[in-house]
Amino acid sequence: MVYILRWILMFMNLIAAILVFILSILLISWGADKVIDVIKETSEKFKLSAVSIAFFVMGIDLEEAIASWSAAAANLPEIALGNVIGNSIISITFCFALPALFFTIVFHKISAKYFFFLILLGIINIGVLMWPSLWIFWAVLILVIYFFYIVWNFRAMNNHSSVIISDETNEEHANNAEANNKGDKESEKNINWREIIIAIVGFATLFLGSRMLVESVQSLLIMTNISEAFFGVGIIAASTNVEEYFLLFKSIKKKRVEIGIAGLLGKIMWNLGLNAGISIIILGLTNSSFAVFDFSLKVLLNGLFLSIILLPLLAYVGIKQKKLSWKGGIVFLLGFIIYLGFLFLS
Secondary structure, three states, X not given: OHHHHHHHHHHHHHHHHHHHHHHHHHHHHHHHHHHHHHHHHHHHHOOOOHHXXXXXXXXXXXXXXXXXXXXXXXXXXXXXXXXXXHHHHHXXXXXHHHHHHHOOEEOOOOXXXXXXXXXXXXXXXXXXXXXXXXXXXXXXXXXXXXXXXXXXXXXXXXXXXXXXXXXXXXXXXXXXXHHHHHOHHHHHHOOOHHHHHHHHHHHHHHHHHHHHHHHHHHHHHHHHOOOHHHXXXXXXXXXXXXXXXXXXXXXXXXXXXXXXXXXXXXXXXXXXXXXHHHHHHHHHHXXXXXXXXXXXXXXXXXXXXXXXXXXXXXXXXXXXXXXXXXXXXHHHHHXXXXXXXXXXXX
C-alpha cells in the first residue's frame, strides 16, 4: 500500500512539474510579445533607435551576472568566467540557430561598431584566461571598453543609421511615416503610463517564466534520473536562455527582427563586458591565488572558440550577409555541438 501511494505521489509531482513547465512557456511567450511591442512603440513615439533601446533593455541579464559574481565571491574562477563564456556561446549558437531553422532571418547591415566591441571584449577575456596575473589591467580595460560601448550606444539611440531594419519593416516605416509625424508633438508631451506598466509587467513575466521553467526542468530531470552532465550543460544551459529564443521568434513574427537580434547581441555584450569585468575584480580581491590560477583545457578551448571563431562568424553574418537561413542555423548548431564536446573533455 505504501509502495502504491509513493508511486501516486511521484506521478502527481511529475504532472505538477509538467504543468509548471507549460505555464512557464506561456508566460515567457506573453512577456516577450509585450516587451517587443513596448520597444517598438517607444522607438516610434520618441524617434529613437529600436536597436539601441533593445541593446540597453533586453541586454541586461541580472540572473547570469549574479551567478558569475556569486561564484567569484566563492573563489570559483572556472565557474565565474566559464559561465560568461558558456552563456555567450549558447546565445550565439543556440539562440540564433533555432529561429533560423524555421524562418529565414532577413535584415540589413548593422553597424560594425557593435561587432568591434564584441570581438575586442572576447579577445580580452582570452587574455584573462591565459594571464590572470594581469587581472587588474584586464578588468579595468574590459570595464572601460564597456563604458565606451554604453556611451556610443546612448548616442546612437538618436541615430537610426545604426539600426538593423528588415525589408518588411522598411516598407512598414515608409507607409506609417506620415501618421507618426502627425502625432510627434502630442506624443512628446505625454507619458503613456499604460506603456510603462505593460513594459514592467512584460519584463517581470519574462523573468518569472524563465525561473519557473528552470525549476520545472530541474524537477523533471531529477524525477526521470537523467545524468548530471547532460542535465547541467545541455538542458539547464538551454532552458536559461529560452526567453531569448522567444524574443527572437516573436520579433520575426512581428516583422521587427532588429529588436530580437539587438537583444541577443546586447546580452553577449553584457556578459563579456560588465559581467566579466566585475567577476574578475571580485576574484582578484577575494582570491590571492587567482593571479597564478591555471584554467582547465575545456575553459580555454571554449574561450578561444568563442573569440576566434564564433564572434568573427557572427560579425560576418551581421555585417556582410543580409540573411540567416536554415543553412546558417545548422552551422551555428554545429558550433553548439563543438561547445558540448569541449565541456566533456576530462
